[in-house]
Structures are given as structure tokens and as C-alpha cells.
Amino acid sequence: MLVNALADTFEISALDARKSEHAPDVPTLIADGSDYDSMSKAFAGIDAVVHLAANAPVETPWPDVLKNNISATHNVYEAARQNGVKRVIFASSNHAVGNFEMDEPYSKIRVGDYEGLTPGGFKMIDHTVPVRPDSDYGVSKVFGEATGRYYHEHFGLEVACLRIGTVNPQNSPKGPQARPEGSVRTLATWLSHRDLTQLVTQCITQPLGFEIFYGVSDNTWRFWDTDHAKKTVGYAPLDNGEDYR
Numbered sequence: 001m002l003v004n005a006l007a008d009t010f011e012i013s014a015l016d017a018r019k020s021e022h023a024p025d026v027p028t029l030i031a032d033g034s035d036y037d038s039m040s041k042a043f044a045g046i047d048a049v050v051h052l053a054a055n056a057p058v059e060t061p062w063p064d065v066l067k068n069n070i071s072a073t074h075n076v077y078e079a080a081r082q083n084g085v086k087r088v089i090f091a092s093s094n095h096a097v098g099n100f101e102m103d104e105p106y107s108k109i110r111v112g113d114y115e116g117l118t119p120g121g122f123k124m125i126d127h128t129v130p131v132r133p134d135s136d137y138g139v140s141k142v143f144g145e146a147t148g149r150y151y152h153e154h155f156g157l158e159v160a161c162l163r164i165g166t167v168n169p170q171n172s173p174k175g176p177q178a179r180p181e182g183s184v185r186t187l188a189t190w191l192s193h194r195d196l197t198q199l200v201t202q203c204i205t206q207p208l209g210f211e212i213f214y215g216v217s218d219n220t221w222r223f224w225d226t227d228h229a230k231k232t233v234g235y236a237p238l239d240n241g242e243d244y245r
């Protein structure tokens with residue numbers, strides 16, 4: 001979805017470990033991100049990399065996390081540096097801070113218990129909170145953020161880490177849910193396709209140092225901050241999961 005949307009504005013090439021039946025019609029290198037020699041060929045002449053490749057399920061076992069999320073992510077930063085790429089947009093995850101959802105009010109909102117709460121009337125989880133990963137997968141996203149900061153501070157790479165909420169092919173908070181609490185949580189965590197596209201586009205085109213942003217639509221019950229992304233790169237989300245309740 002994102003490649004197709006970005007291809008309206010940018011000249012795109014892609015890399016993936018496998019050829020997808022849904023693959024967009026852009027030049028694509030089939031290579032394993034954990035194999036530096038084969039994957040780094042894709043980085044020559046590139047201005048900005050949007051790094052999405054990973055095992056995305058939060059339950060991903062450690063050997064796969066290590067290979068596809070950690071080693072491959074280090075390779076992305078190193079290949080960017082070696083090839084003079086200016087900017088990396090890293091698909092981090094809300095799971096880098098997922099254990100905040102053990103605490104109130106987030107633990108209540110995620111299951112739809114809004115008693116005594118008003119939308120936005122509590123502290124938003126923002127880019128300044130300590131990391132609190134909820135899984136090996138979450139740990140891998142913290143690694144990707146820390147590596148991004150290192151490559152920014154030591155090598156001048158511009159980096160945006162997007163703690164993405166919930167994106168699905170249905171483009172709806174009512175899409176099939178992996179989690180038992182289902183779509184109630186997703187009303188708060190949903191990121192629509194056009195808001196994702198806008199956020200990534202802003203991160204590619206606006207001035208940037210090293211930043212952490214939350215990838216979430218303007219959901220009534222969101223508990224992640226969007227002000228920092230708004231102030232820094234002008235992210236102005238257009239969608240609200242509440243419209244689907």
C-alpha cells in the first residue's frame with residue numbers, strides 16, 4: 001500500500017525477501033535483509049530509505065527477531081551510511097512502549113472501559129517516555145531506534161522512527177484482530193492508510209535530525225502523542241477510528 005501511495009510522488013525502488021503477489025510495479029531487489037552483501041546493492045543512488053522489512057507479529061520467536069528485525073535493521077543503517085543515503089525512516093512499533101498498556105488509564109482504554117475518563121484528558125505517551133517493550137519483537141524495535149540514534153549522532157544520518165499503531169489491509173479499525181481485546185483497542189491505535197502515507201511523506205520531505213513519532217490517526221481515544229510529529233514535520237492526521245465504532 002505504502003509503496004503504491006508513495007510512487008505518486010517519489011521515484012521508488014524496493015527490496016523484499018520474497019516476491020509478493022501484491023507487489024507494486026516498481027524495480028524490486030529480492031534479497032534477504034540479514035545478508036549484507038546482497039541487500040546493500042539496493043542502496044546505491046538512493047536519497048531516503050523507508051525501512052519496513054521485518055517479522056511483524058508481536059509473537060515472533062527470538063531467532064526470527066534476531067535475524068529479520070535486528071540484524072537486517074543494522075544492515076539497513078550500515079548500507080545507508082556506506083552508500084551516502086541521507087535519511088532512513090524506520091518502521092518502529094508501539095510495542096517499543098507496549099507495557100505502558102499495563103497501567104491506567106491505558107489498560108482501561110485498550111479494553112473500552114472509559115468510565116471516569118475524557119478523551120485527551122490524561123497524559124499522552126510521547127517521544128520522551130522511557131522505552132517499555134512488551135516482547136522480543138518490541139525489544140527489536142527499541143534496538144532499531146537506538147541504532148538510528150547512534151547512526152545520526154556519529155554519522156549524521158537523518159532518522160525518523162515511527163512507532164506505528166495498527167495498520168491493516170482493510171484500512172479499518174474493524175479489520176481482523178490478532179489480539180483478544182480486538183477492535184476496541186484498535187479504535188484507539190488505528191493508523192489509516194492516508195495518514196500513514198502523509199506521515200511518511202512528511203518525514204521524507206521536511207527537515208529532520210533524529211526523531212521518534214507515533215504513527216496513529218486522530219482517534220478520539222488515542223493515547224499516543226501526535227503533537228511532536230505535528231510541530232516537527234507538520235503531520236496532520238485526517239482520520240478517526242471513532243467513526244467506525
Ligand SMILES: NC(=O)c1ccc[n+]([C@@H]2O[C@H](COP(=O)([O-])OP(=O)(O)OC[C@H]3O[C@@H](n4cnc5c(N)ncnc54)[C@H](O)[C@@H]3O)[C@@H](O)[C@H]2O)c1
Pocket residue numbers: 015016017018020031032033034051052053054055056067068072091092093094163164165166167168
Ligand atoms: N501493520 C502494523 O499494524 C504495524 C504496526 C507497527 C509496526 N509495524 C511495522 O511495519 C513494518 C511493516 O509491517 P507490515 O504489517 O507491512 O508487515 P508485513 O509482514 O506485511 O511485511 C513485512 C515485509 O518484510 C519482508 N521481510 C521480512 N524479513 C525480511 C528480510 N530478512 N529481508 C527482506 N525482507 C524481509 C517480508 O517479506 C514482508 O514483505 C514492519 O517492520 C512492522 O514491524 C507494522
